[in-house]
Amino acid sequence: MLSKPILKQSIQANWKLWLIITIVASTILSGFIISYDAAGFASIAAAAEGTAFSNILSSLTSLLGSLENFYKLISVILGIVYVVFTANNLVVNEVDSGSLAYTLSTPIKRSSVILTKSLYLILSVTLMYLIISLAGLGASQLQFNNVTGYPITDDVKAAAETLNQEERYLSERLYLIQEDEHAMREAAVARDMDTEAYAIYLEDLIRNRSYKEAAEIITDERWDIYEDDDDMEDSDIEITTEELLEQPEMLLTSNDALAAGARIHGISINDYRELVVGEIDALEVVEFENTEPVEEETPEIEPVETEENQEETDETNENEESEEVEETVVVQDTVASTPQREVSEDNAELLLQTVIDSSATALDINSEQVRDNLTFIKDPTALALSTQTTGLNTDQIIMMANHAMVSSARSVDRALEFDVETYFWLSLGLLLLILAMSSISFFASTLFNRTGLALAVGGGIPFAFFLITMIQQLMDSANGLEYMTITTLFDTDAILSSGEFGWGLVALGAIAFVLYTASNILFTKKDLPL
Amino acid sequence: MAYIEIEHLTKDYGKGRGIYDVSLEIEKGEVYGFVGINGAGKTTTIRHMMGFIKPDEGNVSIKGLDATKSSAEVKRYVSYIPGEINFPGNTTGEEFLKEHIYLSGRGSWERAQELIELLQLDATANVHAMSKGMKQKTAIVTALASDADILIMDEPTTGLDPLMRDIFIDLLKEEKEKGKTIFMSSHIFQEVEEICDRVAVIQQGRIIEVVDMKNIRYNKNKEYRMEFKSEEAFKQFISLGYQINRVKPEDLQVFVQIHDEQINELIQSLKSFDLVYFKEIKVHFEDYITEVFKEDV
Numbered sequence: 001m002l003s004k005p006i007l008k009q010s011i012q013a014n015w016k017l018w019l020i021i022t023i024v025a026s027t028i029l030s031g032f033i034i035s036y037d038a039a040g041f042a043s044i045a046a047a048a049e050g051t052a053f054s055n056i057l058s059s060l061t062s063l064l065g066s067l068e069n070f071y072k073l074i075s076v077i078l079g080i081v082y083v084v085f086t087a088n089n090l091v092v093n094e095v096d097s098g099s100l101a102y103t104l105s106t107p108i109k110r111s112s113v114i115l116t117k118s119l120y121l122i123l124s125v126t127l128m129y130l131i132i133s134l135a136g137l138g139a140s141q142l143q144f145n146n147v148t149g150y151p152i153t154d155d156v157k158a159a160a161e162t163l164n165q166e167e168r169y170l171s172e173r174l175y176l177i178q179e180d181e182h183a184m185r186e187a188a189v190a191r192d193m194d195t196e197a198y199a200i201y202l203e204d205l206i207r208n209r210s211y212k213e214a215a216e217i218i219t220d221e222r223w224d225i226y227e228d229d230d231d232m233e234d235s236d237i238e239i240t241t242e243e244l245l246e247q248p249e250m251l252l253t254s255n256d257a258l259a260a261g262a263r264i265h266g267i268s269i270n271d272y273r274e275l276v277v278g279e280i281d282a283l284e285v286v287e288f289e290n291t292e293p294v295e296e297e298t299p300e301i302e303p304v305e306t307e308e309n310q311e312e313t314d315e316t317n318e319n320e321e322s323e324e325v326e327e328t329v330v331v332q333d334t335v336a337s338t339p340q341r342e343v344s345e346d347n348a349e350l351l352l353q354t355v356i357d358s359s360a361t362a363l364d365i366n367s368e369q370v371r372d373n374l375t376f377i378k379d380p381t382a383l384a385l386s387t388q389t390t391g392l393n394t395d396q397i398i399m400m401a402n403h404a405m406v407s408s409a410r411s412v413d414r415a416l417e418f419d420v421e422t423y424f425w426l427s428l429g430l431l432l433l434i435l436a437m438s439s440i441s442f443f444a445s446t447l448f449n450r451t452g453l454a455l456a457v458g459g460g461i462p463f464a465f466f467l468i469t470m471i472q473q474l475m476d477s478a479n480g481l482e483y484m485t486i487t488t489l490f491d492t493d494a495i496l497s498s499g500e501f502g503w504g505l506v507a508l509g510a511i512a513f514v515l516y517t518a519s520n521i522l523f524t525k526k527d528l529p530l
Numbered sequence: 531m532a533y534i535e536i537e538h539l540t541k542d543y544g545k546g547r548g549i550y551d552v553s554l555e556i557e558k559g560e561v562y563g564f565v566g567i568n569g570a571g572k573t574t575t576i577r578h579m580m581g582f583i584k585p586d587e588g589n590v591s592i593k594g595l596d597a598t599k600s601s602a603e604v605k606r607y608v609s610y611i612p613g614e615i616n617f618p619g620n621t622t623g624e625e626f627l628k629e630h631i632y633l634s635g636r637g638s639w640e641r642a643q644e645l646i647e648l649l650q651l652d653a654t655a656n657v658h659a660m661s662k663g664m665k666q667k668t669a670i671v672t673a674l675a676s677d678a679d680i681l682i683m684d685e686p687t688t689g690l691d692p693l694m695r696d697i698f699i700d701l702l703k704e705e706k707e708k709g710k711t712i713f714m715s716s717h718i719f720q721e722v723e724e725i726c727d728r729v730a731v732i733q734q735g736r737i738i739e740v741v742d743m744k745n746i747r748y749n750k751n752k753e754y755r756m757e758f759k760s761e762e763a764f765k766q767f768i769s770l771g772y773q774i775n776r777v778k779p780e781d782l783q784v785f786v787q788i789h790d791e792q793i794n795e796l797i798q799s800l801k802s803f804d805l806v807y808f809k810e811i812k813v814h815f816e817d818y819i820t821e822v823f824k825e826d827v
Contacts, residue, residue, distance in 0.1 A: 005629065005632070005633055009618060009619050009629075012619055012620060012621075013619055013620055094618060097616040098612055098614045098615065098616045099616040099617055099618040099619075100618065101580075101582070101610065101612040101616075102612075102617060102618055102630065102672075103618055103633075104580070104581075104582065104601075104605075105580065105605055105608070105609070105610040105612075105634075106605055106630065106633040106634050106635075107602050107603065107605045107606045107633075107634070107635060108602060108605075108633065109601075109602040110601070110602070525584075527577075527582065527583035527584060528577075528582040528583065529577075529582075529583075530577065530580070530582045530612060
């Protein structure tokens, strides 16, 4: 049975440390989230692709992935500090100093004393991590608006201003940007793209979102159908966006899914149905021909020759980087009517780098600036040099630039996605880990009668776990260390990559349950030197 | 059945430490002293009474309730002063007192204020900032203000100055008049002698003697010491046949033990002798205990 006076006393004695740790952890998490530089990480990760660093950086390419250090180290050590000192304060300190004699000389049962103290620790830890999680959620929502809706990116902000619409409203109706030329221009500039690349990006984004929402609805419908079917695994029932992209015909079976997709496009259900049918046909053609599986982005070589343009380009070339050349975007290289080279997956990265370097040389700026704003590649001067150095024709280069811009923008978008479910599991896993740590401290606190010994064991074990985790994170390799710490049971990598993590969390919960129960039994039976 | 009954209580901590086969009976309304040197087993016995530790063998019952199994229920009738005092929480003395009175479910704040006044305690200080004496006073106020039927106290006068000790003894006498049962351990024989009805003596974990203080206070066999002026008189008196405990021939002194009924006879006999002085030798509990310990060793 719970004892209110004991609870009150526990709160009075421990609230200060609780408050400090809660504030510190919330601030650090919020700080991590607010300072997350999606574009920066995305470009670093893109640059490091295929190198030894890509593994390390891959975790940084999403907002939640970038929080791994917080979940594995910072919040763990803060939690350990709280639980170790509080667990000591609650039990062994009162036994050692003898002040528990007063509590036990009143008609309060020992069992309710220890139960209340256990519950205080469990509930205070739970509340602490709930507040920390909510702070993170709030920070992300305030900074990126990505918790309750689609992230409000710079282009949406710019377009919202132009269209005089609410950012929030517009972020759910991107087709409104498509419909307005002025908004398109502003939005493109905001994302460091030209209108051409931005149009491709926006179209791609809308298409993806419509499929994503449709996939969710189809999954829900399938849940209703197959819920009681034992033969169906959860993953069989679930339809992911990728699966739907491969088999768009699934869309046609669900009116709700069509409606959702149509809403994203801002068109009628019938129009959307036609759009989907068109995509199905396109897929079938590809499958039927079964030639090289050409990806959409693969440039098709149809060079358009215009002598006048070429001359004009040469003139501007000599005039140096004049801003007026913007109107002569469609420029073609005379010699490159047939490309000397094909762009393939293998050489794409290398070619892009060469193009960037050439553009930088041509425009007399450095490569970083070009990488930050790939529209420089489309500058006629830059194009001229690039065609020479790479042997590609201008269309290929422009296509390549567009592709690079779109994919970089898309990876920024992806990085900013806030998967509430993943966040929930990260938060719950962290809470269970800290509860398991607290149960170790609490057990030591009830087992021993001397503060020093209890602190050494009840603080030493969780701290050792933390140190092992830290070493493991630093070395970034598995060499058996992971079997020596319970933080391994909280598998952030698996949670972030939607892998199998459930049993680890169950084990953490079990550790906490067993040790808290054992503490309760032990304390009611042990001899107290009071 | 006695009000508080300790039966064959044994707790062996090894290496000869612990208590062995301790049996005591304390009646309602009695003031029971528990004496012994440090480490004799006083605190261990008291911890059993409070249900803080479990006996290896034997049991303690208070008001018919098992002190170990029904520990929480027993506390409805018991107030306690621990041997080493520390208060829980981070509060002032006053707050602690109020909280404790509330938790005990008995006693009154008015009584506590009276006691605070009497003991000249500054109860507004934080309990952690208190000196040993202040803590002791606070503990005394806590125990007495909670108005329990039974008071169990482990060396309650440590840290008190002699004046405060007298006040405390008076307070205990008051409690005794109210019909409270008091069990207190002490190593100061004087205070035990002053208020206790019975005293148990514990040595090396075993009860070696239970002394009824009436027998010491109202002992009818008294000892008298006298010195004679002449050796002649000295020798003559010895020959009279009184029970003589000791003689000091060089000082011409004689120690005579005699029952109160015979005192007139002795005085008649002494009329014919030339005396230097004649006085009663008072027996104190302390002397008595010292004798007991001496015999034991």
